[in-house]
Amino acid sequence: MSYVLIAETDTDLTLTPDDPIATTITTSVGEILYQVLTGTQGGGRVTQVRNACNEVIGSLGWGAGVPDKVLVGNSRKPISMPSWMKKSAIPFD
Numbered sequence: 333m334s335y336v337l338i339a340e341t342d343t344d345l346t347l348t349p350d351d352p353i354a355t356t357i358t359t360s361v362g363e364i365l366y367q368v369l370t371g372t373q374g375g376g377r378v379t380q381v382r383n384a385c386n387e388v389i390g391s392l393g394w395g396a397g398v399p400d401k402v403l404v405g406n407s408r409k410p411i412s413m414p415s416w417m418k419k420s421a422i423p424f425d
Contacts, residue, residue, distance in 0.1 A: 353379050374398070 344360040353370040370379040376395030383389050393401040401410035
């Protein structure tokens, strides 16, 4: 037998500041869930998403003249954005 847990309250997330490349995502009570940071690397920019334990859970390399690459989870090898965004029945396949 399995159970499905359903939240009885709404979840409010706050982005401070409201900037997709540099923000802290918190709950309504101020608990940090994620941080988004962007820096430069190899002539382009790298945006990282870190969890509450400050572990990188994903990153996106981007910029003019630089091929866009994505890293998800503990992957050590970047994937080109077109390859990652391809149509698939299984996510992240």
